Amino acid sequence: xxxxxxxxxxxxxxRALRIAIIGLATAGALLAxxxxxxxALTPLAAAFVIAYLFDPLIDRFEARGIGRRAAxxxxxxxxxxxxxTFAFFVVPRMQHEIVTLSASLPGYLxxxxxxxxxxxxxxxxxxxxxxxxEGVARLQSGGPAFLLASARSMLERSLQVVTGTVGTLIGLLxxxxxxxxxxxxxxxxxxAILALVPxxxxxxxxxxxxxxxxxxxxxxxGQLLVCxxxxxxxxxGFAAIGVDLAIGIGVVSGLLSIIPYVGxxxxxxxxxxxxxxxxGIDVHLALVVGWYVVxxxxxxxxxxxxxxxxxxxxxxxxxxxxxxxxGDLLGFLGLLVAVPLAAVAQVFLRDGVEAYRRSPLYxxxxxxxxxxxxxx
Numbered sequence: 001x002x003x004x005x006x007x008x009x010x011x012x013x014x015r016a017l018r019i020a021i022i023g024l025a026t027a028g029a030l031l032a033x034x035x036x037x038x039x040a041l042t043p044l045a046a047a048f049v050i051a052y053l054f055d056p057l058i059d060r061f062e063a064r065g066i067g068r069r070a071a072x073x074x075x076x077x078x079x080x081x082x083x084x085t086f087a088f089f090v091v092p093r094m095q096h097e098i099v100t101l102s103a104s105l106p107g108y109l110x111x112x113x114x115x116x117x118x119x120x121x122x123x124x125x126x127x128x129x130x131x132x133x134e135g136v137a138r139l140q141s142g143g144p145a146f147l148l149a150s151a152r153s154m155l156e157r158s159l160q161v162v163t164g165t166v167g168t169l170i171g172l173l174x175x176x177x178x179x180x181x182x183x184x185x186x187x188x189x190x191x192a193i194l195a196l197v198p199x200x201x202x203x204x205x206x207x208x209x210x211x212x213x214x215x216x217x218x219x220x221x222g223q224l225l226v227c228x229x230x231x232x233x234x235x236x237g238f239a240a241i242g243v244d245l246a247i248g249i250g251v252v253s254g255l256l257s258i259i260p261y262v263g264x265x266x267x268x269x270x271x272x273x274x275x276x277x278x279x280g281i282d283v284h285l286a287l288v289v290g291w292y293v294v295x296x297x298x299x300x301x302x303x304x305x306x307x308x309x310x311x312x313x314x315x316x317x318x319x320x321x322x323x324x325x326x327g328d329l330l331g332f333l334g335l336l337v338a339v340p341l342a343a344v345a346q347v348f349l350r351d352g353v354e355a356y357r358r359s360p361l362y363x364x365x366x367x368x369x370x371x372x373x374x375x376x
Contacts (some may be wrong), residue, residue: 016356023348034330034337045336047178053221054179055186072183076176097245102276104244108277184210187300215343219319220309227257229303230295234267237291241284244274259317259323266300268292320341 034041054075061071117286182189182271238246249270257263272290279285319339326338356362 034333042333043174044178045184047175049336050179051182051186054183058183069184072180077313094248097248101244125215137331171261213341219339223258225307226303227254230254230257230263233295238271241287242280243271243288260319263294
């Protein structure tokens with residue numbers, strides 16, 4: 001090793017520490033700002049996500065000679081029609097399923113208790129109630145404290161819902177307006193942000209922004225389409241089998257499929273539970289499990305490879321951890337910004353590892369190459 005190697009190591013370490021301190025301080029300040037303004041920034045973040053998702057389509061319309069603002073109105077109109085169709089056809093169907101299930105649930109539970117009570121009592125020596133009324137009576141016999149605590153908890157949740165409804169409605173009305181203006185000026189906004197970067201670093205920042213955009217485009221745009229198709233497949237298949245609340249299971253599992261493994265797990269668990277309550281353990285349960293296997297096979301070998309592709313670069317564990325941390329720290333806003341921030345962190349972490357391996361501190365490979373055997 002040359003005499004200047006210690007100096008090179010020290011310079012590299014000092015530079016790395018300086019960059020790390022600046023990066024951590026910037027990330028901490030950003031997270032603190034997001035935490036303080038989470039409620040106000042949630043509609044803005046949702047509108048920005050919509051603008052980011054729709055901007056490539058708007059650019060394609062512009063390339064075909066359609067004005068940008070006309071293309072935005074057309075796209076938002078199509079999205080509004082889709083939402084109206086969902087609200088007009090799917091929501092009433094879900095309400096009907098919920099009403100039907102609520103009317104049938106007491107009978108399902110009583111039959112389940114009749115089947116399960118002898119086994120549970122023989123295993124644990126605990127006498128289970130033989131009917132739903134008996135179970136309610138046992139809960140009521142716990143004393144007034146239990147009832148008062150339940151009533152107070154229900155009242156607090158009701159007040160929270162009522163006080164948050166106005167803010168939620170205002171946010172929902174503001175989101176499409178903000179999304180329209182962001183879409184109208186999206187390209188100009190990107191150029192303005194890049195112009196704030198020092199000229200010496202603009203090329204590198206633009207290159208890294210393109211890498212982050214590739215990661216997000218592959219995950220968000222592709223995964224959302226996969227989630228839609230999975231929701232349709234689960235809902236249609238379970239409805240054909242005869243599972244109660246099949247449409248609701250399809251909608252919820254499709255939404256949860258943005259988190260790897262969670263949507264499919266919810267679809268299987270909820271469909272199996274409702275199927276066993278209604279039919280017991282018979283051919284319907286086997287059909288539910290079989291359809292789940294079919295959908296998962298389609299997702300793994302057809303939908304995800306063709307729509308998302310193999311070059312997404314974001315591991316499912318990374319996505320899950322990012323969503324868990326973001327949701328815990330910032331609530332719904334954290335769920336919106338978790339994946340983009342994880343993509344940015346992944347790009348910078350990858351660059352940091354590459355810079356470390358190129359540094360004198362990491363060291364050079366032996367002259368014979370890392371794969372050569374040591375001489376005897």
